[in-house]
Amino acid sequence: MLISRVKSSILLATDVFLMQIRRLSYQALFEDSRWRHRRIASLIYELSMGYYLWTEARLKKNPRDWKFVQEHSLKPSEKIQQVAERARTMATTLWFEARPGHSATQQRDDIIATGQFTLCYSLILYVHRLEKKYEEEKKLLPPHLAALQTRMLADWEKFQVDPLWMVTGNHFAVQPPSTVSIDPTT
Structure with missing residues (x-):
């Protein structure tokens, strides 16, 4: 003892x-x-079943953000939340080992996919908030940021249907533009 x-x-x-x-x-x-x-900040647990209620409550504090989330169907699908929950509850490890009901490959893929769709979600909201700052200064969002936001919203729609599409699919068929930057000062 x-x-x-x-x-x-x-x-x-x-x-x-x-x-x-x-x-x-x-x-x-x-x-x-x-x-x-x-x-x-793009935290692996943010879109998980065990945490999304707090994420949603934080977004609801800003009516403009909450309206944007609703207009663009940003609430994570059940599939996204399930993958994020598996990633969130995974123990810290140096290598992946099979566990009951989950292969080592699935564990790795869940972690990678959760990082991808959580970052996509976080960047969509980030660019949305930058857009607000530009509006306050009576400026338009730079075209490269508007294009990036459009592309990320399209990716988000794919994540909603298949959270693992970037991990398991052939998403490299279309190469991203090399000049995309989220830095609003460029």
Whole structure:
């Protein structure tokens, strides 16, 4: 029993330490003005079944964002939420091993796909918020950002139907333009 308590204490201390390191890293990044318009949080759990209610509540605090989410059907489909939930609940690991009901390949694909569709979702909202800033300055969203947003919305529609389409499909048939940038200063 003593060994079990020692192991538990070590595990708890390690988890708390890693969470503190992560918090400090995020704080340093998001407080540094040099990274303004060059950073975005894209968290693997954001669209999962266990977390999306909080994401939705945060979006509802800004009526313009919530209206945009509704107009563009950005609420994640059940399929997206299931893949994100599998990725969210996966333990930190150095390699993937099969577990009951999930192959090692499926685990890897779930992690990759969740990163892809969560980043797509986060960037869509980011460009939407940039658009608002441009409107406040009585400017139009630059064409390269408008084109990027259109492309990401099309990708989001594909993710809604098949969250793994980029991982398993032949999505490289159409090459993306080499000049796409999300930096609003370019």
